[in-house]
Each structure stands twice: as structure tokens, then as C-alpha cells.
Amino acid sequence: TYDVMEAFWGKRYLVRTAPDIQGIAARDVGLKAMGPLPFADGLSYRIMHGFKETWEADKNPFNKTMGAVAWRGPTGFLIDAYMDYESRPGPYDRSTWQFLVGKKTAQYTLGFEYTNQDRGEDPDLELATVMGVMKLGGPWSVMGQLHRLFKPSVKGNDIAYIPFDPTAKATNLVAGLEYRFNNHFTLSPNIVWTHYSVNESGVRPDDDVHVRLTFYVNFE
Template sequence: MIRHTARPGRLLMLGLTLLLGGLQNAAAQSPRFSGYMFGDYYYVAASHNPDLEERNGFWFRRIYFTFDQRVAERWSVRLRTEMSQPGDFTSSSKMTPEVKDAYVQWTNGRHTLLLGISPTPTWDRLEKAWGYRSVEKTALDLYKFGSSRDFGLAARGTLDADGRVQYHVMVANGASNGTETDKGKKVLASLAFSPVNAFTVEGYADYEDRPGRTNRATVQGAAWYSRKEGRLGVQVAHQIQQKADGGEDTFDVVSVFGVVRLQDRLHALARLDHQFQPNPRAESIAYVPFAPDAEASFIVAGLDYALTDQVHVMPNVEVVTYSNAAGATPDSDVLARFTFYYTF
């Protein structure tokens, strides 16, 4: 059973005092604007939902616009907005910008403090190792067992001069980039170790104090090996969701990915995930149709061709198969996509 923990209000107040105290010496520097976009032409070749079969079209799954500015020695700020088109196959609403990042950061040697809406430790490092967010989210992100952002106080950096031991801790609202609506908070932490430059192992844990004794806790382990010729990684995660009646639901996910360099501008990529329990959030997963009443195996495979350093095209196929269903086993889902990605 998940135990109730002390609220981290004192830690937040101490961090806020340290972080905000240095802003009085801020001096404006030149700003930097950047961004990227990715989307697909998609075709639903098969689906557990017959209404989705043969659906096809273009969509943007993400548009980023980022403003960075160094405001003083050791001090910088970031504001990032995000837009995307609905991925539920029914909505036709226009894209609306929302704040993705909004933080001030203070860096002192190997350590950085961040205040505001910033990346969480949940899959920040792992997503960089996978390297293909433009194709698909990492497992916990895709299956909605965490958030890439939260509003709070974070610290990250390295614990040794060689940068082989990296940490990232955060105390946050637990409401992603939305508004806090309860008195509980979420504590998140990751620790990564790179014994050699090409290999990294990472451990992660979080605890979220939620209303009505519906607290949640997650543990995750990951490892990846990366060289110019390609990379290989594995992720294993376990989440406990406490229920108001005193029971608990558990969810387990394993993910394995690989990328191989075929030519200077051509790479092949593949990933296999398995969810060991039916996912109650399956029907709300955007852009990929999932059935909610069976274990699911997810496969994505494709090619990445760099037309230029800033423009990539990535034909790929996503397949979802099902097992151990509560009733009849759902039909498989097959989604063919021509993904495009460009940065500026």
C-alpha cells in the first residue's frame, strides 16, 4: 500500500528563496528563438474499432516555438509554446497554443535550479536516448502514466567532475502544465550513471499525494547503449494506483528500442512495448487507437531519411496487438504513416 508522506512545503519555500534572491542583479542579454514541427500523413489500415478503418489524412502532432534568454551571469529564462491538432479521429477544432515551458533557471557549476513549468525527470533523459519523439512518445508518456512537464521547483546536474553521475529531482503540483486544484504535491527523482561514455543506466521514482487517498507511485529502470552506428535501449516501469476503497491497481510496462545507421543520412528504427494489464486510459491516447480491455503489445518500425540537417522524412508503421482480453480479443490496429519533421 502507498503510504502518505509529509508535504514538501518547507523545501519549496527554501528553494524559492534561493532561486529568486539572485534575480535582482539580472541584466538583459540577446534572446534566441527556435522551434520545430512534426506531423504525418496517416492511413488506418486496420483497427479494433471498425469506424476508424481506412481513415486517412494529414495532421500536426506537435509545433514548438521557444524563446530563450540569458538575463544575467548564471541566470536564464525559457518560454515555450506548443500546438497540436486533435488526435481522437473525431474532433475538428483548430490548433490553440498552450504554455509548455515557463521557467527561470540558475546555474552554479555542475548544478542548476529551475522554478516554473519545466521538464520532469520521468522520461526527459530516456526520450533523448530513444531519439524519435517525432515518431512516437516513450512508453510511460504514450500510455499516460506520467507527464513530461510540471509546475514546481527542480534541481538537476552532475555529482562528479566527469559528469558520469547525473541527477534530477523535482517537487511539483502534480498537475502537469495545468493549474493546481488540491493540496497534495508530487515528488520526482532520477539518478543516472554512465560508467563509459556510450552506456547509461537510470533509476527513477515518484510519489504523488492525491485527493481521497488515491495516491500514486511509480518506479522505473532504464538502460541504453549509444554510438554513432546506432543505439539500443530497454525500459521497465511499475506504477501503483491507490483506490479510495483501500485497494490498489498496478500497471507494468516494458519497452525495447533500437536504431541502426544505414548510411550517413539514413537510419532504421524499431521499438516494441508490452503493457501487462489493460490500460484504463487507452481510449484517450492520441493519434494511435488502443483498446481498453486487453493487454497490448505495441510495435513501431520505420526509416529516417535526413533531406537536410533540419528536414527529415520518416515512413513508419505502428501495430497494436492484444491478448488476455476480458472478453473477445480485439482486432489488431495497423497505422501506416509518412512522418515529416523540421527544425528552425
């Protein structure tokens, strides 16, 4: 059911969506039902139950029930409301609320996303994201994702993809240019910048900056 936000962003090769970076699995294995709702044009639903009896896809070896309602307007507008409940051993069950509002056209994508996950006795996750893509003409595009962690990423040191200091709130920006040679090969110079707030010890961790050159090959 996260496929709506994944498809809306559409640049996973550059950076995962912010909830995915922070440990909310973007994929699962289970049973899914989806379809239109009769109440309004463009309104649809998605329901899925993910089973723990998998190969721990995306490190999510727990039962999870997911549901969402989306509205798609005729000019590319999208409103998506998502929630899930994940049963875990002990007092660590997780429940998630996520909202996505945006517009996607042939020329640009612009969206805002908010996620709040209650993790029982584990520290909660709360973040907001602004994401955008714009075609500049010819093979060039510019793209970026900015997300704000309203609470520290307590397991941020374990994120090999983009590590975070686990003691402080953070703002992360991934931005870059994209040059498409053809439908199969893309080159993207980009930067990853993470800025931290002052933590509870009165210390502001140093910013993290990564300069990258990303090659993307699509075999489809």
C-alpha cells in the first residue's frame, strides 16, 4: 500500500522515501484488495495484510494490516490517507498514520507528506517531507527531497544508506540534477546534507555532507 507514495516520488534510485529511510518498510508480502469507491469520482481504497511468514522482506518479519483511501483529481492532484497496525512481541506494537498531498504532471511533481508512527515503548517516529521533480527541457531534470525529523532517529547509526546521529532531531536534504541519455541509462550528480538540532546534552552534532554521482540503469 506504500506503492502510491513510491510511484508519486518516482526517484527511488536517487533516494528512498523518508519513511523508508527511517525504517518503515516500503514492501511486504501478503494479500491485497483494491478498487474504486462509489462516493466520488477518483476515490479509491487499498487494503492489505502482510504476513510474517516471509523471507523478512525489507526487514519486516511481523504481521501488519494496512489500509488507505486515495483521491486523484483530473489534473494530477493526489490526496492519500494511509494507516497500518503491526503486531510485535511485548509492548512494542506499531501503528502508523501517513498523509500525502501533491500534484504530478508531465512537467513536474510536487508533494508534501507527513508520517507519525507510535512504536509502543520504543521511541516514536514523526517526520514531514517535501519532494519535487521538475523537467528543465531536453534530457535534464532537477529533483529533491527534504525531510524533517521531529524526534531523533534513535537507530540512525544503523542506517547504512544515509546514517543519522541518534541523539538529535535532524533535517535531511537530497537534491540533484538528472541527465537521461535514453530510457535505460541516467546520470545524476547529487548532494546529501543532514543538519542537526541541539540535542538534550546541549550539543549540536556536526552536519553530514555527501557529494555523490549516481548511475541508474533500467533493463526494462
